[in-house]
Each structure stands twice: as C-alpha cells, then as structure tokens.
Amino acid sequence: MLAIIGYPAFLISVLAGLVLSIxxxxxxxxxxxxxxxxxxxxxxxxxxxxxxxxxLAWCLGLLLDVLESAPLGVNAMAMGVVAFLxxxxxxxxxxxxxxxxxxxxFLLLGxxxxxxxxxxxxxxxxxxxxxxxxxxxxxxxxxPFFCVLLDNINxxxx
Amino acid sequence: xxxxxxxxIKTIFVQGPVPGLRLLLIVIVSAALVVADARFDKLxxxxxxxxxxxxxxxxxxxxxxxxxxxxxxxxxxxxDLQQENEDLRARLLILQRRALxxxxxxxxxxxxRRLMNSSELLDDRVIVGEVVGISPDPFSHExxxxxxxxxxxxxxxxxxxxHGLMGQVIQSSQITSRVLLVSDSSHAVPVxxxxxxxxxxxxxxxxxxxxxxxxxxDTADIREGDLLVSSGLGGRFPRGYPVAEVSRITKEPxxxxxSIQATPKAELDQSRLVLVVFPxxxxxxxxxxxxxxxxxxxxGSPLPGEG
Numbered sequence: 064m065l066a067i068i069g070y071p072a073f074l075i076s077v078l079a080g081l082v083l084s085i086x087x088x089x090x091x092x093x094x095x096x097x098x099x100x101x102x103x104x105x106x107x108x109x110x111x112x113x114x115x116x117x118x119l120a121w122c123l124g125l126l127l128d129v130l131e132s133a134p135l136g137v138n139a140m141a142m143g144v145v146a147f148l149x150x151x152x153x154x155x156x157x158x159x160x161x162x163x164x165x166x167x168x169f170l171l172l173g174x175x176x177x178x179x180x181x182x183x184x185x186x187x188x189x190x191x192x193x194x195x196x197x198x199x200x201x202x203x204x205x206x207p208f209f210c211v212l213l214d215n216i217n218x219x220x221x
Numbered sequence: 222x223x224x225x226x227x228x229x230i231k232t233i234f235v236q237g238p239v240p241g242l243r244l245l246l247i248v249i250v251s252a253a254l255v256v257a258d259a260r261f262d263k264l265x266x267x268x269x270x271x272x273x274x275x276x277x278x279x280x281x282x283x284x285x286x287x288x289x290x291x292x293x294x295x296x297x298x299x300x301d302l303q304q305e306n307e308d309l310r311a312r313l314l315i316l317q318r319r320a321l322x323x324x325x326x327x328x329x330x331x332x333x334r335r336l337m338n339s340s341e342l343l344d345d346r347v348i349v350g351e352v353v354g355i356s357p358d359p360f361s362h363e364x365x366x367x368x369x370x371x372x373x374x375x376x377x378x379x380x381x382x383x384h385g386l387m388g389q390v391i392q393s394s395q396i397t398s399r400v401l402l403v404s405d406s407s408h409a410v411p412v413x414x415x416x417x418x419x420x421x422x423x424x425x426x427x428x429x430x431x432x433x434x435x436x437x438x439d440t441a442d443i444r445e446g447d448l449l450v451s452s453g454l455g456g457r458f459p460r461g462y463p464v465a466e467v468s469r470i471t472k473e474p475x476x477x478x479x480s481i482q483a484t485p486k487a488e489l490d491q492s493r494l495v496l497v498v499f500p501x502x503x504x505x506x507x508x509x510x511x512x513x514x515x516x517x518x519x520x521g522s523p524l525p526g527e528g
Contacts, residue, residue, distance in 0.1 A: 078278070078281075081275070081278045082278055082281045082282045084357050085278065085279065085282045085354055085355075085357045086281075086282030086283070086285065086354065093357065093358075093359035094359045096357065096359075116240070116243065117240060117243040117244055117247055118243060118247065121247045121250075121251070125271070126271065126275060129268055129271040129272050129275060130275060130278070130357060131356065131357050131358045132356060132358075132361070132363060132391075132392065132399055133358065134254075134255045134258045134259035135254045135255065135257075135258040135264050135267070135268060136250070136251035136252070136253075136254030136255040136258065137251070137255055139247070139251050139254070140247065140248060140251035140252070140255075143243075143244060143247040143248070143251070144244070144248075147240055147241075147243070147244040150240045151240065182255060186255075186259045187407075
C-alpha cells in the first residue's frame with residue numbers, strides 16, 4: 064500500500080482538479096459534474112494522512128470558493144470536514160475494497176455537499192431539492208478509476 | 222505505563238495535534254469568513270487577489286475551447302470563407318445605411334436635448350471582452366470574461382452582447398472579471414416597455430431562456446411581443462438597451478398582479494464576445510475609478526441588481 068506522498072503528483076492532481084472544476088464538462092450536465100476537488104482532498108488525506116491534513120484541505124477549498132464565486136469559506140469548510148472525516152476513518156478505509164470505498168466517498172462528499180447547500184440556503188440561495196447530491200454520486204462512481212489513476216501517477220513520479 | 226503507552230499509541234494513531242481541534246478552528250474561521258464575505262462584503266480584495274493568482278487555471282480551462290475554435294478554423298474551404306465574407310459585406314452595407322440615418326437622428330436628438338437643457342450623452346463608451354469561462358455552479362448564471370481591473374473594469378458595469386443586455390460585472394480581478402447574467406435568480410433589472418413606457422422590474426428565474434416581470438397590475442397595458450428595454454432607473458444600467466421580449470402573459474382571476482414571462486434578447490448561453498459599457502464620465506464615476514480599492518462604492522446600489 065502506498066504511504067508516500069509524491070509532491071509532483073500532488074501538484075498535478077490539485078491543478079487538474081481546479082481546471083476540471085471549471086472546464087471540460089458539457090454545459091447542460093453541470094449538475095452531474097463530479098466534485099473533483101473533493102476527490103483530490105479525499106485521495107490525499109487517505110493516502111498521506113501524515114502530510115495532508117485539514118488545513119491544506121481548507122486552503123484548497125478556499126481556491127474552489129473563488130473559482131465558484133461562492134461566499135469565501137463555504138467550500139473551504141466543507142473540504143476541511145471531508146479531510147477530518149477521512150482522517151478519523153482512514154485506518155478502516157484501507158481495509159475496504161474499492162466498491163466499499165466508493166460508498167464512503169459518496170457518504171463523505173454527500174455530507175460536504177449538504178453542508179455547502181445548507182450554508183448557501185442560509186444566505187438565501189434557491190432550493191433545488193436533492194439534486195445537489197448528484198456530484199457526490201458521480202464522484203463515488205468515478206472514485207475507483209480516479210484512485211487507480213492517481214496511484215499510478217504517484218508511483219511513476221513519487 | 223498507561224501514560225507512556227498512551228503517548229506511544231497517540232504517535233501511532235493520531236498525526237500531529239488533535240484533528241478535532243483543527244476542525245473546530247477551521248469551522249470557526251470559515252464561519253467568520255462566510256459572514257464577513259456574504260453579509261458585510263469585506264473580502265472583495267482578498268477574493269480578487271486569489272482570483273488573479275488563479276488566472277492560469279482559467280487560462281488552461283479555456284484551452285479546449287480555443288483548440289476547438291482553432292481546429293474548426295483549420296478545415297474551412299475557400300468557398301465558405303468567400304461566402305461568409307460576402308454575407309458580412311452585405312450586412313455591413315445594411316448597418317452602414319442604418320448608421321447614416323443614425324447620425325442624422327443623433328444630431329437631431331442632441332439638438333432636442335440641448336433645447337431641453339439636458340446634458341445626457343447619447344452614446345456610451347464600450348470595451349469588447351471575450352467569454353473565457355462559465356460558473357461551475359449549476360445554480361448560478363455567471364460568466365468569466367478576459368477583461369479586468371487593468372482594463373479599467375469595476376463591479377457594477379453593464380455587459381451587453383450584440384442583441385441586448387446580458388448582465389453586470391460583479392467582481393473584477395487583475396485581468397478577468399465575473400459577470401452576473403440577467404437570468405440568475407438573484408438578479409433584477411429595472412425595465413420599461415418601449416411601446417408605452419410602462420415601468421417594471423425584470424427578475425431572473427434561474428432559467429437562461431425565461432425571465433419574470435413582476436408586480437405588473439392586472440389592468441396594465443402590456444401585450445405579448447412587447448420589447449422591454451432598460452429604464453436606467455436605479456443608476457446601474459444605462460437607459461435604452463433591449464433586455465427581453467414578453468413571451469407569455471397569464472392572468473389569474475383574483476390575483477392582484479399578472480404573471481408575465483419574458484425571453485431575454487441577449488444570447489446568454491451562446492455569445493462569446495461581449496461589450497462592457499463604461500458609464501458616462503461624471504464626477505461620481507471619476508471618484509470610483511480613482512479608488513479601485515473600494516469597487517463596491519461604484520454608482521448604483523450596493524447589491525447586484527436593483528431588486
């Protein structure tokens with residue numbers, strides 16, 4: 064099991080996550096866009112909990128806030144919460160097979176989306192039912208590929 | 222032994238300080254940030270600085286579109302280009318004829334204004350920007366354009382395309398700006414009906430092909446097909462730009478107001494080139510340009526839209 068952190072791989076994944084968050088997805092399907100930064104935060108906290116913690120996740124969330132022009136701090140808090148939850152369960156998470164990890168991805172990113180949605184509602188956003196959970200679902204579906212891909216990059220560069 | 226053992230176990234299972242404490246810290250800091258940003262609007266400079274640092278990300282994000290444009294420009298036949306050229310010439314001719322008439326009308330209008338002792342300028346100064354990105358949040362209608370503070374843009378400016386009003390600048394970093402579209406559910410434009418000058422407020426509905434005209438009384442003279450132009454009231458949008466066309470009017474018996482749907486004139490989800498309007502040079506706008514640190518002090522209301 065990989066326990067090292069490859070800084071080039073980390074930088075690449077963060078940049079790719081930021082770019083993917085604003086681009087490369089059909090406009091009509093924005094609702095279903097995976098939560099790329101959430102996946103990046105999940106992966107690195109899971110793989111390198113000694114190096115990648117809540118504060119770094121918070122900083123990445125802040126960047127996402129600016130990209131999404133959400134109120135500063137909303138996504139930052141959500142990313143911090145994801146990192147915290149991963150930190151508390153990463154020992155068990157390592158034992159799980161990929162499908163079960165996907166389920167956890169869905170749960171954690173769902174929680175973070177719910178938090179984001181909740182704060183936006185407090186600030187007067189419109190209510191769109193439960194459709195804000197779609198990104199959590201697509202992220203969970205994409206997790207196995209994402210994880211394997213990043214593991215490979217990590218091995219090559221790390 | 223328990224103390225020692227506890228310490229050992231701690232170093233194995235918990236990395237660094239207790240994560241719970243950090244979580245508490247970031248939750249408090251985030252909450253403070255959210256309140257400062259969303260309620261008191263204190264962080265526009267921080268946001269603008271981060272946005273400037275993120276410009277490479279916007280740039281890379283726009284590369285696929287540019288590649289697509291480049292690739293589709295690569296395989297165009299000479300006949301097609303000639304055809305397009307002729308079409309453009311024909312269009313230019315039509316517009317030139319219109320401009321001839323416009324010159325006469327403008328001088329007549331200026332004369333009339335002079336007679337009425339009014340000093341309003343007829344034409345606005347504009348700058349052309351290109352759309353380089355759209356908001357990743359599916360619930361907000363925003364664009365990112367490639368003109369920013371270095372081009373003199375500031376929050377509150379109106380943004381047009383060739384067909385009508387698109388929205389307004391809500392935030393500008395050094396070389397990009399964010400434009401809130403008229404279709405965003407938090408946006409409102411004061412408009413008037415061209416035919417008879419009836420004033421109303423046009424709200425975005427979160428649907429880019431549908432806007433809502435609110436608080437129009439049951440007996441008001443408004444018909445399907447009426448053109449709505451910006452009324453200039455509220456001081457944010459310049460007067461007289463087409464905004465939308467009334468598409469459907471539903472009268473509910475017993476309701477004090479009619480429900481009116483309108484279709485935006487601007488191609489909100491298609492236009493790639495936009496015009497950013499500079500307000501006429503008044504002492505007030507001079508002051509706001511001289512102090513870019515306080516962009517929210519621009520003429521007009523502090524909220525996006527006038528609603």
